[in-house]
Amino acid sequence: MRPTAAEEARTLVAEGRVAMLATLTADGGPWASLIVYATLPDGTPVLSVSELAEHGRNLQRDPRASLAIAATGGDGDPLATGRVTLAGAVEVAGDDEIGDAYHGFADFTRYVLRIERIRWVGGYARMDSPSVADYRAAEPDPVAPAAAGAVRHLNADHADALLDMARALGGHPEAAAARCERADRYGLDLAVTGPDGRAWARVDFAAPVSAPDGLRAATVELARRARAT
């Protein structure tokens, strides 16, 4: 069991703070720039846009916009990193909709991006285009804020438990080593080294985790189950 594309996209947007914005110049060409954003509870991004910046003038002229958000903290192959593109059109945000999602600066306009299309890429082989309805309905992964720390801890201090998991639960009984590459609410992705080289394994938690502090207990249960198998 894995997060759906809609959940992956919602999680990337919820976890991010900086995005790249694509807008249209006066002659209809593309313009890429950096922007900070906040996220409303339904996954709608709120952009804080300087009217003095080129992208601010672009949006006043043509509201079409696209945001690209990449997972942070990856220090490996950037093309193996999760990222998502949202495309649609911006509208000036009303206070009733965004509340205090952004305490604006002077000379900044707050826009909401009305999403029309979504493309998620999880790495080389995982990609999908979730519907906007599915995206809005999906819950961001509650363990995402704790996942990077948990992965580091597992690799630093629990290599034996990871190897047990790969052998007993991950379908690699002859594994010689296992490294955790990613944790989400449903389980762990392991990179396994064995007699046939490197492979990926997925091990699922007994039940989906619903809060960041549930990740530890779910991982301990996985390790016990692997040892007992």
Added chain:
Amino acid sequence: MRPTAAEEARTLVAEGRVAMLATLTADGGPWASLIVYATLPDGTPVLSVSELAEHGRNLQRDPRASLAIAATGGDGDPLATGRVTLAGAVEVAGDDEIGDAYHGFADFTRYVLRIERIRWVGGYARMDSPSVADYRAAEPDPVAPAAAGAVRHLNADHADALLDMARALGGHPEAAAARCERADRYGLDLAVTGPDGRAWARVDFAAPVSAPDGLRAATVELARRARAT
């Protein structure tokens, strides 16, 4: 003395490996996505583009493209981070031009971006639009690969020397503390805390540094000069 906007832009492009690409969809809308790139000696980016990806199909239809590249490693305010936008049009790269700048993947096309316009933003108050000729002629800062490590080292082990610099050479004789925020070939940017609150100070090296391993000697000379003043 500071790096020019052209030098700052060249340095950001030379140091980066991942960029956000803005292209045009079939209906002329903007599309933001992540891409990896290499840089030719004159600062021309070489993009490795999957023809299966939406941005690959976009570029086959309309070669107009824009790249946004942000400084890496900043863990503070993202709007205080240096970033640059390059805009122009792509052409399929010839082997004679790019040599081995990219060993391509299968299904990937290598494009060069012919830059027509450049926008550099160094943070809240520093920004400029260097000409393409100046950009091409500028040298990427040779100390950039070593700068982040040098800044960490100065702050961890040489707070006294930084304070001496701020007081004697940075125009803040009443400074109580100083932190290095940035190093470039021409000198250091210091964040100074004093009786009037926080301020910025710039201290210049005796001469521009021409290689990464020259940063240490230049900084030691600065510290000696500050102590002797």
